[in-house]
Amino acid sequence: MRLLMNEPAERMDRPYARRWWALLVLCLSLLIIVMANTALTVAAPDMTADLGLNSADLQWVIDGYTVPYAALMLLLGAIGDKYSRRGALVLGLVVFAGGSVFGYLADSATTVIAARAVMGAGAAMIMPATLSLLASTFPRAERAKAITLWTATAGLAIAAGPLVAGALLADHGWSSTFLINVPIAVLAMLGAFVLVPPSKAADRGRIDYGGGLLSVVWIAALVYMIIEGPHFGWGVKAVTAAVVAGAGLVAFIVWELRHPRPLLDVRRFTNRGFAGSNLAVALFFLAVFGAFYYLTQHLQFVLGYDALDTGLRMLPLAGAVFVGAALTGFLTPRVGMKWTVTAGMVGGTAALALLTQVDAGSSYGDFVAPLIVLGLSIGLALSPCTDAIMGAFPESELGVGGAVNDTSLELGGSLGIAILGSLLATSYSGHLSDATAGSKLPASSLSTAQDSVGAGYAVAQGIGDKARQLAEQAAHTGDPQQAERLRAQAGQLGGGARQMADAVGSAFSDAVAHTSMIGAVILGIGTVVVALLLPGKEKTADEPADENRELESAGAR
Numbered sequence: 001m002r003l004l005m006n007e008p009a010e011r012m013d014r015p016y017a018r019r020w021w022a023l024l025v026l027c028l029s030l031l032i033i034v035m036a037n038t039a040l041t042v043a044a045p046d047m048t049a050d051l052g053l054n055s056a057d058l059q060w061v062i063d064g065y066t067v068p069y070a071a072l073m074l075l076l077g078a079i080g081d082k083y084s085r086r087g088a089l090v091l092g093l094v095v096f097a098g099g100s101v102f103g104y105l106a107d108s109a110t111t112v113i114a115a116r117a118v119m120g121a122g123a124a125m126i127m128p129a130t131l132s133l134l135a136s137t138f139p140r141a142e143r144a145k146a147i148t149l150w151t152a153t154a155g156l157a158i159a160a161g162p163l164v165a166g167a168l169l170a171d172h173g174w175s176s177t178f179l180i181n182v183p184i185a186v187l188a189m190l191g192a193f194v195l196v197p198p199s200k201a202a203d204r205g206r207i208d209y210g211g212g213l214l215s216v217v218w219i220a221a222l223v224y225m226i227i228e229g230p231h232f233g234w235g236v237k238a239v240t241a242a243v244v245a246g247a248g249l250v251a252f253i254v255w256e257l258r259h260p261r262p263l264l265d266v267r268r269f270t271n272r273g274f275a276g277s278n279l280a281v282a283l284f285f286l287a288v289f290g291a292f293y294y295l296t297q298h299l300q301f302v303l304g305y306d307a308l309d310t311g312l313r314m315l316p317l318a319g320a321v322f323v324g325a326a327l328t329g330f331l332t333p334r335v336g337m338k339w340t341v342t343a344g345m346v347g348g349t350a351a352l353a354l355l356t357q358v359d360a361g362s363s364y365g366d367f368v369a370p371l372i373v374l375g376l377s378i379g380l381a382l383s384p385c386t387d388a389i390m391g392a393f394p395e396s397e398l399g400v401g402g403a404v405n406d407t408s409l410e411l412g413g414s415l416g417i418a419i420l421g422s423l424l425a426t427s428y429s430g431h432l433s434d435a436t437a438g439s440k441l442p443a444s445s446l447s448t449a450q451d452s453v454g455a456g457y458a459v460a461q462g463i464g465d466k467a468r469q470l471a472e473q474a475a476h477t478g479d480p481q482q483a484e485r486l487r488a489q490a491g492q493l494g495g496g497a498r499q500m501a502d503a504v505g506s507a508f509s510d511a512v513a514h515t516s517m518i519g520a521v522i523l524g525i526g527t528v529v530v531a532l533l534l535p536g537k538e539k540t541a542d543e544p545a546d547e548n549r550e551l552e553s554a555g556a557r
Contacts, residue, residue, distance in 0.1 A: 009136045009197040010395075018195055019137045023146055025191035026130040027153040029089060032096065032181040032188075033123045034154050036065065038161030039177045041296045042307040045454060046174040047112070056232060057109040063227045063414070064113040069120035069127075070410040071220035075212035077128035077403030078263050081201040085132045085399055090192050092125025097185035103178035115178070131402030135390050136199040144332070147390070148325045148383040155321025155378050158288075162296065163311030170308055201396035211255050211263035218248025219407065226414050230422030264400055273337075274392045276533030277385040280341055281405060282412030283526035284381055287348050287519050289413035290420030291355070291374065294512050295367065301453045302505045303364060316368055317375040324379020336537030337384035344381025345527040347373050352523060355516035360506035419522075424515045425452070431507035432456060441500065449504065456504035464497035 009016060016022065040062060048058055080088030099118030106112040130150070138146045165177040221244035229238035256262040269275045299310045324344070332340045351374035358366060386405050393401030429450040436446060445463075449456040467490045474486035 004193050005195060005197050007197060009133075009199040010202060012197070015139050015142075016137050016197055019142075019146075021191075022137055022196045023134065023149060025188055025195050026089075026134055027150060028184055028188040028191065029093060029126050030130050030150060030153050031157045031160070032184045033127055034157035035161035035164070036096075036100075036119055036123070036181060037062070038158050038292070039165035039180060040161075041292070042162045042165045042300065042310055043169060043174040043177040045300065046169060046307075048454070050174060051107075051109055051112070053109055057113075059227065059231050060113050061109065061116060062417075063223075064116040065120040065123070066227070066410065066414050067120065067220055067223050068117050069123045070223050070407055070414065071216045072121060072124035073128055073403040073407050073410075074215045074219075074264060074400065075209075076125050077132065077399035077401075078207050078212065078397075079399075080125070080129050080132060081397060081399035082207055083200060085129050085136065085199045086192055086196055087198075088125045088399070089129035089133065089196070090189055092122045092129060093185045093189045093192075094122070095119075096122030096126060097182050098122075100178045100181040100185070104175045106175070119181075127406040128399045128402035131386070131390060131405060132398035133196055133199055135398045135401070136395065137197060140391075143390070144383070144387045145329060147387045148329050151383040151386060152322050152325040152379060154382075155325070155375060156318045158292065158321075159311065159314040159318035161311075162307065162314055166306065166308030166311040170306070201398075203396050205261050208256075208259050208261060208263040211252060211259060214248055214252040214255055215263065218245050218252055219411075221245035221248055223411070223414050226411075226418045230418045231425075264404065268392055271392065272533045273388055273535045276530050277337075277341075277388040278404065278408040279526065279533065280345060280381060280385045280530045281389075281408040282415070283523055283530070284345065284348060284378070285409050285412035286416035286419070287352060287523045288374065288378060288416065290416030290519055291352065291516070293417050293421055294424050294515060295355075295371075297453055298358070298508065298512055299364070299367075301457055302508055305364075313364055313367075314371070317371045317378075320372045320375025321379045324376040325383055326379070327376070328380050328383045331380075332384050337388060338531065338534040338536055340384050341381045341534060342527060342531045344377045344379075345523060345530060347377030347380065349520050349524045349527060351377060352516045352520035356513045356520065358509050358513045358516070360502070360509045362509060416519075420515050420519050423518055424511050427514045428453065428507050428511035431510045432503060435503035435507050436500070439496070439499070441496070449500070453504060453508040456507070457501060460497050460500035460504060463493055463500060467491075467493035467497060 005018075044058060044062075047053065047061070051057075053061065076088065096119050099115050099120075099122055102118060103112060103115035106115050131147075134146050134150060135143060161180075164180050168176045168180070221241045225238055225241035225245055228241060232238070253266050256264060256266045269278075296310055296314075299305045299313055300307070305313065328340055331343075351370045354370040354373065355367075389405045389408075390398065390401045393404075432450050433446070436449075441449075445459050449459040470486045470490035470493065474483045474490060477483045477486065
């Protein structure tokens with residue numbers, strides 16, 4: 001066996017013998033991209049306390065990764081197609097690992113955000129490369145099975161991130177969670193040279209850098225608007241980003257329609273199967289990322305689980321993704337992707353509907369069924385969509401195909417956190433105001449508590465600390481009357497602290513239920529649209545690619 005794999009996949013006269021080992025490397029690369037976000041959700045409270053982050057800082061720590069990740073994928077996917085898909089993967093892993101080390105050493109909000117942005121740029125190289133290498137390495141008959149395992153890995157990473165981060169946080173600081181990525185990235189780099197065959201497009205031609213630049217501008221502006229507007233208000237920054245995103249998108253479409261070899265042939269979106277698959281991916285991750293955003297907060301703040309316990313309690317989701325993926329491999333060839341994807345989206349809607357029953361008395365047991373149903377739905381819906389999207393691109397554009405799939409995923413996730421996160425914050429603030437009406441809580445303390453569930457519990461803890469201080473003063477004073485007054489004040493404050501904590505938990509639980517209802521409505525309406533768009537079983541998997549090749553030929557003529 002050769003130490004290094006040098007024979008390009010395109011020159012092999014038979015399927016690559018070690019392709020399943022190569023898939024393991026690609027899945028490891030995918031694992032760290034997803035874990036980078038899910039691990040951060042459980043590290044965020046410690047990071048906030050240590051660095052003194054405000055809500056805006058924390059939001060950009062999370063989303064500083066998202067903007068370069070989403071914006072750069074199309075262009076970097078095309079560059080990988082032309083020069084080297086494996087090279088793009090390895091370079092992306094190097095950048096990602098470097099950003100992780102930078103994050104480990106960071107000691108301020110600014111440096112953490114910068115580190116996350118570097119990691120996002122690395123992820124923009126890695127993500128499309130994993131799918132393009134998968135598609136170039138596996139024969140068409142096995143590609144659906146390989147994509148199913150790729151998707152299942154994403155589901156595993158959703159739960160693995162909090163689990164591994166929680167284990168580290170038990171004995172180490174938040175910065176240690178950045179180092180999770182480094183050994184996996186090094187292992188994936190070595191595996192890429194030994195197990196993954198090099199690959200690049202045979203006839204890619206000149207890269208459409210004009211279209212690439214426009215794609216970076218409009219996607220970056222769109223993601224910035226999605227983050228800035230709902231969380232920080234529709235001021236000058238958000239409105240400017242919206243205008244730039246709209247103008248940039250129109251310019252991108254016009255440019256691509258006129259270019260002889262466009263970065264992305266936008267005519268593909270006239271194909272119902274292709275458009276429906278991208279819409280399904282975006283809508284599904286809107287629901288998944290949004291739900292994950294508030295479920296982890298509920299488990300940590302309201303139910304009081306530490307980071308490790310939170311990770312353990314997300315495992316039913318990961319296990320269910322594997323089961324759903326296995327069902328996909330059985331069902332899709334028999335009933336067609338339309339029914340498998342629709343069933344998955346119906347399941348996702350049902351999972352969100354179950355979460356509308358959450359209230360102040362809910363325990364972890366009330367979350368198990370929604371987590372399992374959501375995991376099954378991820379496994380059912382996403383693999384057929386990814387397979388359809390990749391099948392719509394010729395071999396020379398597999399990196400672009402992977403980038404389109406991943407951009408839909410990332411835009412959906414960003415929208416989920418922005419829309420559902422904003423709804424959650426508004427609903428929580430309103431419910432907390434109602435729950436504390438008539439109390440003697442100072443307006444400044446109420447305003448602080450309304451900022452987030454973590455801030456609400458911090459206010460309650462501050463009141464409790466004041467009560468304990470007064471009780472200690474009462475125990476040490478020699479004046480009986482003063483001691484009695486101090487004990488009365490301590491008792492009043494102690495009761496207020498408990499009342500405040502109960503109000504925060506109740507308000508956040510009600511907000512989870514309300515936000516889940518909105519999410520279920522959005523995903524339910526989207527399910528109907530996707531079901532109408534997706535072709536029935538009589539449409540074969542190869543037809544989208546054939547139709548797009550006809551479009552390309554027509555465009556060339």
